[in-house]
Amino acid sequence: MGQGKAVILGAIFIIFxxxxxxxxxxxxxxxxxxxxxxxxxxxxxxxxxxDYEKFLASSHGRAEISCVDCHADLxxxxxxxxxxxxxxxxxxxxxEEASREFETSIHFMAPETGANPLTVSCKDCHGTHDIKxxxxxxxxxxxxxxxxxxxxxxxxxxxAKKEPGFIGQYRESVHFRALKKSGLxxxxxxxxCHGAHDxxxxxxxxxxxxxxxxxxxxxxxxxxxxxxxxxxxxxxxxVKGIKDVPVCTDxxxxxxxxxxxxxxSTVYTTKVAEVCSRCHDNVTLSREYGFLTSRFKTYSQTFHxxxxxxxxxxxxxxxxxxxxxxxxxxxxxxxxxxxxNLPATCGKCHPGASRHFAEGPVHVxxxxxxxxxxxxxxxxxxxYIIVISVIxxxxxxxxxxxxxxxxxxxxxxx
Amino acid sequence: MDSSALVxxxxxxxxxxxxxxxxxxxxxxxxxxxxxTGLPLFFYEFKAFKWFFPTEQVFYIRGIIHRIAAVVLIxxxxxxxxxxxxxxxxxxxxxxxxxxxxxxxxxxxLFWHNVGLTRLIYKTGVFKKFFEAHRYWLFEKPPLFGRxxxxxxxxxxxxxxxxxxxIISGFFMWNVELSLRFFPLWIHDVLVMIHGYEALLAxxxxxxxxxxxVHLNPEVFPMSKIWLxxxxxxxELRLLHPLEYQRIVDERKxxxxx
Numbered sequence: 001m002g003q004g005k006a007v008i009l010g011a012i013f014i015i016f017x018x019x020x021x022x023x024x025x026x027x028x029x030x031x032x033x034x035x036x037x038x039x040x041x042x043x044x045x046x047x048x049x050x051d052y053e054k055f056l057a058s059s060h061g062r063a064e065i066s067c068v069d070c071h072a073d074l075x076x077x078x079x080x081x082x083x084x085x086x087x088x089x090x091x092x093x094x095x096e097e098a099s100r101e102f103e104t105s106i107h108f109m110a111p112e113t114g115a116n117p118l119t120v121s122c123k124d125c126h127g128t129h130d131i132k133x134x135x136x137x138x139x140x141x142x143x144x145x146x147x148x149x150x151x152x153x154x155x156x157x158x159x160a161k162k163e164p165g166f167i168g169q170y171r172e173s174v175h176f177r178a179l180k181k182s183g184l185x186x187x188x189x190x191x192x193c194h195g196a197h198d199x200x201x202x203x204x205x206x207x208x209x210x211x212x213x214x215x216x217x218x219x220x221x222x223x224x225x226x227x228x229x230x231x232x233x234x235x236x237x238x239v240k241g242i243k244d245v246p247v248c249t250d251x252x253x254x255x256x257x258x259x260x261x262x263x264x265s266t267v268y269t270t271k272v273a274e275v276c277s278r279c280h281d282n283v284t285l286s287r288e289y290g291f292l293t294s295r296f297k298t299y300s301q302t303f304h305x306x307x308x309x310x311x312x313x314x315x316x317x318x319x320x321x322x323x324x325x326x327x328x329x330x331x332x333x334x335x336x337x338x339x340x341n342l343p344a345t346c347g348k349c350h351p352g353a354s355r356h357f358a359e360g361p362v363h364v365x366x367x368x369x370x371x372x373x374x375x376x377x378x379x380x381x382x383x384y385i386i387v388i389s390v391i392x393x394x395x396x397x398x399x400x401x402x403x404x405x406x407x408x409x410x411x412x413x414x
Numbered sequence: 415m416d417s418s419a420l421v422x423x424x425x426x427x428x429x430x431x432x433x434x435x436x437x438x439x440x441x442x443x444x445x446x447x448x449x450x451t452g453l454p455l456f457f458y459e460f461k462a463f464k465w466f467f468p469t470e471q472v473f474y475i476r477g478i479i480h481r482i483a484a485v486v487l488i489x490x491x492x493x494x495x496x497x498x499x500x501x502x503x504x505x506x507x508x509x510x511x512x513x514x515x516x517x518x519x520x521x522x523x524l525f526w527h528n529v530g531l532t533r534l535i536y537k538t539g540v541f542k543k544f545f546e547a548h549r550y551w552l553f554e555k556p557p558l559f560g561r562x563x564x565x566x567x568x569x570x571x572x573x574x575x576x577x578x579x580x581i582i583s584g585f586f587m588w589n590v591e592l593s594l595r596f597f598p599l600w601i602h603d604v605l606v607m608i609h610g611y612e613a614l615l616a617x618x619x620x621x622x623x624x625x626x627x628v629h630l631n632p633e634v635f636p637m638s639k640i641w642l643x644x645x646x647x648x649x650e651l652r653l654l655h656p657l658e659y660q661r662i663v664d665e666r667k668x669x670x671x672x
Contacts, residue, residue: 311469
């Protein structure tokens, strides 16, 4: 027997020692000898039972991955009961790419507070022995089930940086309704917007939901709207990297995005003006970017604005005239408020709107210009104020004089 | 013959006939509805008015009510104009309603009589000679009123003028497309402005002036009942409308003479 034979025999021995029953490492049956017992409990009273049927139905079970492939530290064990606790399972041995992504995520990184190390690991989202892929109905990451999976921590344990209940608002949203009610798995769930393994906080510029990335994130599904937005005045500034420019979430809100037809939507017709005026009535922003404020005020003074305040939905809001995703400045010939297009824009509600509709700015003018443009109506207003004051003062004087005389007469009589 | 024998204090005269009273009721009703459904839009910044129109449907109905009330007001006005133009009673009332120079003088005299400032000055002895030569400036007696005094004439013509203004401006607000086909935008803006401020003026005038004169004035408090039964007594005529009273007395005297 030469040296070569000895090497081969040695190799065979090593291979067999890890796989063959002759040189036993644990088989699943070995494990189940104990863990198949539904009554098996640890000293602390925790159930140590493994539902083998469930395991076999899982992705790993079907791929015939054995217990010790994951519980690698038990592969060589000979004494029973084996010691515990077991080492955490290292999924990266097989799931290399997912692991690499995970290591960049907020779930992996230590929390900024440092109070306790973040303990989110693969199994917290994916489950353990019954782990399944995302296309399986009873998987923890099946799109319809995913919100519940994230909510296990994020509803209670992890405080949202925004107002309380911020995360739970998702359940009210049109996205969740589509998911749950209509079963549209293409509707946005948590991971569609936030990412999965590489999930990051909103303040991280690399996050899918950061101001920089939110447009393409929403645009993943809302492609046509992304196109319109990028065509409009907001989108043009967004491309330039101006941070104050409104992105999707500024108008539509975040978790509780609702259809514009929904009364509670931030872009419900009577609430649009409020949303726009958050920026367009902001003096700081108006100075920085050179637009005019008091738009909300001047809109409110029109019948449109007044009626809208009282809940009338058939009057024009900002978007009715200005458009929404592709808002353009009036100088743009494609703009709905370009003076050439105004009769058509007004005509949407006022059939047969004449060119007179387009004669002057309807609102959005600073007081000084308004005075000049609206000389006539301002004059009328001021005349009325004077006339009313004078007439009412005269009334009150007459009444006072009358009462005074009656008082004196009564005194004389009495 | 004594005038109180000719016109006893308890004799009842008709001041407002049924048609006039109905016109007045319609005016009250439409005025109230128009104000309730219109003024909140003028004071759009006043949050409490949101109560008025809690929902979109209510706001929609508001517009309908406002327009119905406007149409009724217009019909009522037409009825009044026709009866004033075509009936003998209407023509007589209208004649009595025509503002005269005297009404301005009445207002002036009543005010200074009530204030009594010149009498106070006279008592202190200042300008004694002037006041003795021109006793008129002492305003010792309040002016005597006819069938309609300056207050009533003012209110009547104010309602007439106000209605016309509100109807014209309101019509073009109702038909904004039509309005802007005829007028440039600034005229339409002026019409909207007028509609709001004229309404405010009317509202204040009614609340302050009319309510004082027919309700709160101690003379009639708690309320003059003429608008309900249309009746006025000889005594009330003698005290409140002495010239009208005198006219009736004179008429009867003449008819007694052979």
